[in-house]
Amino acid sequence: MNEQKNTTKTQIKQAAIRQIEKFGIDKTSMRSIAxxxxxxxxxIYYYYKNKQDLFAEIVTDSIHFAHRIFHENKNEKITVDSLFSDVEKEVRIRFKRLQEEKLYLLLLSDAMKCDSEFSQKYTSGLKSILDQAATLFASAFALDDRKLAEQFASIFMATLDGFAIQQVLHAIPKDDTSYADTILDFFTTCVPYYIEKHRES
Known part of the structure; x- marks a missing residue:
């Protein structure tokens, strides 16, 4: 039953992405997605109460690594190695999802235009994902300093979002995996070093 539900929702989300690519966010309706x-x-309404609800799930499922890693490891001990292994997998997946990146940036732009229901939902969702990412960092590195974990989460997600903007605008090549390599190498090298330095001070 759950497998059928997930298959149907995936079908709906893929249809929504195609519609947004063709007609934009404003002209995409639940009817056209159907x-x-x-x-x-x-x-469609059986699974989603409105298109904002649907769009928010597309962004969360496709883009935000912390959401999946957090729920997949909810009942397991997270280590530094397992965290970075999961992060590496998610970053490489994200760099291949150009259409979802475009949708993410379109929705972000739409959310900033006004204090709408979607804007509030998106802000709430983003805060939740940042909180999950901070929990992952805090757990993996045994950090008592919650604020530091939150800062790592914010910096890491901002880095990925910045690369997404450059990729969507073709400022960097979309098929060049060296950018993902550099991001991962930078964080796996610098974060442990910084934490040790922070503990010594």
């Missing part, structure tokens, strides 16, 4: 997915509008 037609694109070869489903009834009622079937």
């Amino acid at each position: 037609a694109e997915a070869n489903m009834t509008t009622g079937a």
